[in-house]
């Protein structure tokens with residue numbers, strides 16, 4: 063699918079080359095990636111990342127130790143809570159919720175997939191092209 067925004071597409075390829083799609087990011091990398099992806103996705107809010115312990119997370123049955131990635135946001139700020147290392151896919155997904163609060167979960171999932179598909183090159187090719 064073309065979005066008629068080749069500048070945006072090139073910027074996205076650069077971000078994918080730098081932080082990948084599904085590579086677990088260290089916290090400092092994730093902060094940088096969140097800021098860069100937030101700018102590309104038009105997120106106006108200040109975005110903070112906060113690691114939480116798996117033992118603070120319970121599932122529907124009240125069992126502890128689940129993994130969680132989720133975002134809480136208002137008009138001014140957003141905080142992505144995570145109990146495991148974040149990936150670029152996690153960040154794009156959560157930032158889309160912030161940028162488009164009216165979107166359904168399905169719409170966010172589809173747009174995340176489209177944005178990370180880039181121009182169809184493999185991650186390795188994108189990395190060597192940007193070197």
Ligand SMILES: [Zn+2]
Pocket residue numbers: 155159167170
């Ligand atoms: Zn979601």
